[in-house]
Amino acid sequence: MPSYQFTLDGQPQAVEADADMPLLYALRGELALKGPKFGCGLAQCGACTVILNGTAIRSCILPISAVAGTNLRTLDGLPTEAGPHPVQAAFIAEEAAQCGYCTNGWMMTLVAGLERDPNVSDQEIRNMLTGLKCRCGSHMAILRAARRAADAMAQDATVQDQVVQFDPQTDAVDLDVDTDREAQA
Amino acid sequence: MNSPFNKIKSSRRNLLKGSASLVFALGSGGLSILTIEQSIAQTLAEAPRAIGPENLDTWLSFDSAGRVTTYFGKMDMGQGVDTVIAQIVAEELDINVSRVSVVMGDTHRTPDQGGASGSSACRQGAIPLRNAAAEARRVLVTRAADVLGVPVEQCQVEDGTVSVSGAKDRSITYMDLIADGFDTDLDWNGNYGNSLNVSGQATPKTVDQYQVVGTGVARKDIPGKILATTEFCHHVSLPGMLHGRCIRPPVANAVPVSVDENSINPWPDARVIREGDFIAVVADTEWHAIKASQALKVNWSDTTPPFPTQEELFDYLRNAPAASDSATGGFRGTPYETAPALAAISAAAQQIEAEYEVPFQSHARMAPSMGLADVRENEALIYSDTQKSHNSRNGLAKLLGMAPEQVRVIWKPGPGSYGRSDADEAAFEAALLSKITKRPVRVQWMRQEGHAWDPKAPACVIQCKAGLDSANNIAGWYFKTRGFSGWDVYFNANDPQDTLVGQLTGYAKGDRHNFGVPGESYRFTDSVAFWETVPTLLDRASPLRTSHMRAPQEPQLHFAHESFIDEVATASGLDPIELRLSHLQDEREIAVLEAVARLSNWDSRPSPASRSEGRGEGNILRGRGVSMATSFGGFVATVCEVEVDTSTGRIWPRRFYVAHDCGLILNPRSLRTTIEGNIVQGTSRTLCEEVNFDESMVTSEDWLSYPILDVMEAPESIEIDMINRPDLPPGGAGEPSLVSVPGAIANAVFEATGVRIRRLPLTPERVKAALG
Numbered sequence: 028m029p030s031y032q033f034t035l036d037g038q039p040q041a042v043e044a045d046a047d048m049p050l051l052y053a054l055r056g057e058l059a060l061k062g063p064k065f066g067c068g069l070a071q072c073g074a075c076t077v078i079l080n081g082t083a084i085r086s087c088i089l090p091i092s093a094v095a096g097t098n099l100r101t102l103d104g105l106p107t108e109a110g111p112h113p114v115q116a117a118f119i120a121e122e123a124a125q126c127g128y129c130t131n132g133w134m135m136t137l138v139a140g141l142e143r144d145p146n147v148s149d150q151e152i153r154n155m156l157t158g159l160k161c162r163c164g165s166h167m168a169i170l171r172a173a174r175r176a177a178d179a180m181a182q183d184a185t186v187q188d189q190v191v192q193f194d195p196q197t198d199a200v201d202l203d204v205d206t207d208r209e210a211q212a
Numbered sequence: 213m214n215s216p217f218n219k220i221k222s223s224r225r226n227l228l229k230g231s232a233s234l235v236f237a238l239g240s241g242g243l244s245i246l247t248i249e250q251s252i253a254q255t256l257a258e259a260p261r262a263i264g265p266e267n268l269d270t271w272l273s274f275d276s277a278g279r280v281t282t283y284f285g286k287m288d289m290g291q292g293v294d295t296v297i298a299q300i301v302a303e304e305l306d307i308n309v310s311r312v313s314v315v316m317g318d319t320h321r322t323p324d325q326g327g328a329s330g331s332s333a334c335r336q337g338a339i340p341l342r343n344a345a346a347e348a349r350r351v352l353v354t355r356a357a358d359v360l361g362v363p364v365e366q367c368q369v370e371d372g373t374v375s376v377s378g379a380k381d382r383s384i385t386y387m388d389l390i391a392d393g394f395d396t397d398l399d400w401n402g403n404y405g406n407s408l409n410v411s412g413q414a415t416p417k418t419v420d421q422y423q424v425v426g427t428g429v430a431r432k433d434i435p436g437k438i439l440a441t442t443e444f445c446h447h448v449s450l451p452g453m454l455h456g457r458c459i460r461p462p463v464a465n466a467v468p469v470s471v472d473e474n475s476i477n478p479w480p481d482a483r484v485i486r487e488g489d490f491i492a493v494v495a496d497t498e499w500h501a502i503k504a505s506q507a508l509k510v511n512w513s514d515t516t517p518p519f520p521t522q523e524e525l526f527d528y529l530r531n532a533p534a535a536s537d538s539a540t541g542g543f544r545g546t547p548y549e550t551a552p553a554l555a556a557i558s559a560a561a562q563q564i565e566a567e568y569e570v571p572f573q574s575h576a577r578m579a580p581s582m583g584l585a586d587v588r589e590n591e592a593l594i595y596s597d598t599q600k601s602h603n604s605r606n607g608l609a610k611l612l613g614m615a616p617e618q619v620r621v622i623w624k625p626g627p628g629s630y631g632r633s634d635a636d637e638a639a640f641e642a643a644l645l646s647k648i649t650k651r652p653v654r655v656q657w658m659r660q661e662g663h664a665w666d667p668k669a670p671a672c673v674i675q676c677k678a679g680l681d682s683a684n685n686i687a688g689w690y691f692k693t694r695g696f697s698g699w700d701v702y703f704n705a706n707d708p709q710d711t712l713v714g715q716l717t718g719y720a721k722g723d724r725h726n727f728g729v730p731g732e733s734y735r736f737t738d739s740v741a742f743w744e745t746v747p748t749l750l751d752r753a754s755p756l757r758t759s760h761m762r763a764p765q766e767p768q769l770h771f772a773h774e775s776f777i778d779e780v781a782t783a784s785g786l787d788p789i790e791l792r793l794s795h796l797q798d799e800r801e802i803a804v805l806e807a808v809a810r811l812s813n814w815d816s817r818p819s820p821a822s823r824s825e826g827r828g829e830g831n832i833l834r835g836r837g838v839s840m841a842t843s844f845g846g847f848v849a850t851v852c853e854v855e856v857d858t859s860t861g862r863i864w865p866r867r868f869y870v871a872h873d874c875g876l877i878l879n880p881r882s883l884r885t886t887i888e889g890n891i892v893q894g895t896s897r898t899l900c901e902e903v904n905f906d907e908s909m910v911t912s913e914d915w916l917s918y919p920i921l922d923v924m925e926a927p928e929s930i931e932i933d934m935i936n937r938p939d940l941p942p943g944g945a946g947e948p949s950l951v952s953v954p955g956a957i958a959n960a961v962f963e964a965t966g967v968r969i970r971r972l973p974l975t976p977e978r979v980k981a982a983l984g
Contacts, residue, residue: 048499056498061447062440066579066627067659071915074578103440111439118438122430122881125889126290126628127437128444128578156923160915162578163290163628164892166926168885 031095036104046092051075053091054101062102062131066160073132073159077101083139102131105138114138117176118169125163132159133169137176145180152177265323265410268351268394271344272301278372278387280305280312282345285325285408286337287317289599290628291889291946292431292882293333299879300338303424304345304416306369307386314432317601317623326405327600327704328629331844331944334878338942340410344398347412351396355389404602419876419938426936428881433625445597445624446579450586450652455498456645457505459491460661463908464519464755466512476504484508485648488717489753492645494653502658517907518750526569529673529694532746536697536725541745543726548742553677556688556738560679564783568676568772569971572696572903573669575633575761576918579626580662583639584654587612587646592619596639597626603704604636608643611708611717630893632759634666636705641713663918664910665712668903669761670696672727674772676779678736684784686795689739691729691773697745698765699724700758715753723751728765730773731842733798755910756903763947766843767897767954771972774839774955778819779968787816788838788959800873800937801842804849807871807933808838812851820963827964831859837959841951845943846874850891850952854960861980865895865957866928873935874943880934887949888930894953896921899974 028043035058042053049068054060054077063086066074070085077086078100105112111119114137124130133156140155141147147155152173161169263270263283273281282301288294294314302309315321325337349369356374357364366377375383398410419426436442461467467489476482482495482504493508495501520528539545557563584595592612598604601621609616621639629635634657642655657665672695679688701710702724708714709721727743749756781791789809796802808814820835821827828834833856841848851869856862868891877883900919904912912918954972962968967982 045499052499055447059447059449060440061442061444064444064446064579065656067915069659069914071659072578101440106439115438119435122292122434122885124290124434124437125885126578126625127433127442128627130437131440134438153923153926159923160578160920161923162576162630162893162920164889164894164896164921165885166892166921166923167888167930170923170926 029092031091033094033096034098036099036101042091044091046090048091050077050086050089050091050094054086060101060103062135064128064131066129071160072129073136074129076132076135078135078139081139081143083136100138102135112138113179114141114172114176117172117179121168121172121175123165123168123172125165129159129161133161137173141177141180145177147177149174261321263321263323265340265408266398266400268344268347268396268398268412270323271341271410272348273393274387274390276387278311278385280307282312282314282341283322284314284316284337284341285322285327285602286333287328287599287601287623288333288433288625289328289630289946291886292433292879294433295429295431295882296334296878297338297341298432299424299427299429300342301345303422304342305349305372305386307372309424309429311372317598318620319601319605320620323408324404324602325408327598327603329406329600329703331846331946331948332406333946334942335845335875335944336406340408342416343409343411346414346416347396347398348394350412350414351394352386352389356384359384359389425878426876427879429879431882443624445584445595445626446582448584448595448624449654450584453584453652453654454494454496454645454649455501456492456494456642456653456655457501457658458641458655458661459493459505459508459510460665461512463512463515463517465750465752466515468510469513470511472509472511475507475509478507479504485645487644487648490641490644490713490716492641492655494645494649498656518754519756519905519907520749521907522905525571525671526673529671529746534744535723535747537744538727538729538742541725541727548740550690550740550742552738553688553690553740557677557679557690560687561682562680562783564678564680564780566676566776566779566968566970568674568775570672570674570768570771571972572671572756572758572905573761573897573901574663574903574912574918575630575666576663576901576920577627577629577633577635577666580657580659581634581636581638581666582626582654582656583637583642584652585639585642585646586652587643590614590618592643592646594619594621594639594643595624596621596636597624597629598636598639598705599629599632600704603706604639607705607707607711607714608640611640611714612643612647630762631764632667632701632703633761634662637665637712640705640708640711644713644717660913664913665755667701667757667759669768670698670700670727670758670765672696672765672768674769676772676776678776678780680780680784684786686736686780687738689736691739691741691776693727693729693743693769693772694746695727695743695765695768696748696758697725697727698758698760699726700748703760703764712753721751728769730769731766732773732796732840733801733842734777734792734795735797736795756905762893763843763951766841766947766951767894770839770841770951771898771954771958775958775968775970778837778955778959778962782819785818788819789814790816792838792840798842798847800847801840801849803935804847804871804873805840807935808849808851808869811871811931811933812836812853812869814838814851819959820966831857833858833964835960835962835964837956837961837963839952839955839959841948843944843948843951844946846872846945846948847943848872848948848952850949850956852953852956852960854957854964856961856964856979858965858983861976861978861983863899863957863961863974863976863979864925865899865960868927868930868956870930870949870952871933871935872945872949873937874945874948875937875940876942877934877936878942883934883945884932886945887932887934890947890950891930891953892921892926894950895925895927895957897950898954898957898972899925902973
């Protein structure tokens, strides 16, 4: 099988695979990433979205052979030692997921779009996100998170003062974001 | 073929290698990463916990780091119920909620609490955990008092440390008191499932004592999902695992006559597995399984297409003989009499009649079904994102010829499933394939299967009649539903007969019937509400088999019921809220209806407003509509303001106002996002969703042929009045608000256009046609 080399989240990678195998199967399989997900295999839902040379693309239909020599970013690779990406911080703060299966697509699309230009109107945010699917109907929280992320990125504000703890028992990460007690309704 | 478990592919790299992001995410928690091989060996070797509900140790364990694990026999479908469970346990134990972990839906570790079901996680499932945690605190404080040499009354607890009142330095932690566990008996009511309950000697806290319950604790699962550290079910991999893909017939009910195995020769690692009428391809690599399954040539039987045309569906529903009805079906029959209502309606001064139609709808999960099975000689390990792992365990055991105790089903998070979706199916297929191949097998359905082959929400026709007397009072009320059974396949996988692979390998599907009637307390003189089910279109492995879908049958019922009440209001010249209020009996329903009127600044007058009163301009018409829903212990009234573009037929539900009473609010933050999700999903079901089919097959097989709501059509705002009822126990919130949506939108469209559309979904084409 041929081998394809590319940069993945800042690290060189090589994957041996059939030329026509979609990128997603390498990311989910041999590379064991948890961000990009299989939703449709038809480029219709966006759950598999990654950023290729700066553009959000659907990895479920892109042959691995087309990825050789490119620069790929995934949800898994977004956080730095300084903290989560502003889009991730905003999604955590707004709890912008129900089941969380599709969330990768919304976040990666926003990362690509807002890194290009964070000065966007609410309508421009919707235009950026159209076509992505969310079965749980988290759209309102996603739109709030997108607004929050855009505003933070426009101000070049980063959300780096959050306490991050990994919970080895539950595989969950506790971030101390916006846990203020809400007034009882 | 190698021995089953020695051909271990090192297909997954060390999780930490070369990944700065994961190092960040893991922090300095000191987690030891097991190799996959160690992990699976450990999982299989792990003895079942003693999970008798009557033992306190079943519900809670403590570790040396001072963390509490609580064991919950239900699971979270994406609304954050595990966080609420953690709040409740933390509250009773007087321990910080961040110390509480929740294990869900593992048949070897959690009691059978019936899985995710009927918005019951908080209103039912949390109660035994609350009682157990209260009892645990009592036992631990008793032990502490003994160690500290003071009476129990002088002990206080703060974040898991028991100290002497007024002498905080005299203290001991729960961790130091737990020893080998509690060894404490609970009173168990003997039930499994939703109604399982236990109690101890301790009295749980009263609501006025709550510090954590009722606050907006951040969902525990969210950061992992956002930072890509959460292990979804789809991420689990076992050594030596094969990838399976199932082969479906082009015509429903066709069976394989012959299979040309040479057609997959290009993929030497792939092979065909056939058992009864079930065919699959397995391969070492996922891509080869996909390619080979697509290339496999199967000669299918020449089968008469089993379905009516889609155009004939509602006539079939009207005319087919009744298979069951509400007097004989359901959990328990409910006798009804139509004659008094029909007589009262005939005798009234004015008769109003309307008929509503709702098509099949699909769960259409974000990802189609997947399951992973490792079936060995005397034991089986199954990973599934099922909603009901204990039921699946029972069904899998039967399929595999094992005792239930020999089968362990581990639930892991998956895409929101919203009822008896396709979720269970792949686990059963994987189990059969693993048994045959003696290798672990991961079955992943493709998109086409997820849409076309998942169990559907039942289509129905609903006939409504009312009579108005000369003073415009309602003199009679008749509400009759004819639909496919909500139990055509049962709402759990307790038996292989309710799975595709079970039916294809010889298990005959049962004949069970249920539908339902609306839940509100409207009281009309001489009223009747009842249902009849019609025979299923195909009683074996049908892509149009029907089952539970979020708030089973209620969106259909309430679309009709709440539309018809508005039609009666229009006929009687009354404001739609005023008419409802005059017939409601329940104080909580009255309260939410009044609350939503206030929240939406409801302008009390009959519908529709005249166009000169300003309901729109140009191509854009505006209208408002109201609807109610009472279900699963929740009380909801919703107002929707729509814009209808008469040039395109496009409806935009621009603003929603929701008054929501689900008793005591446990977490207002996740309640809000749960309600929002219900409203948006309900909007999708109202405006977009219809399963298309022809005489041979379901033809809605992806997101293009089964569109759901796009972000461009998402509302501008959803304002929610969350009515807290500290005096009342928590009710359900996972479903009721969705139920309120179809009626609210349909009534608003009528208000905007003056045209009543009685057929879902309200697509642009249907709206344009109705407007003429």
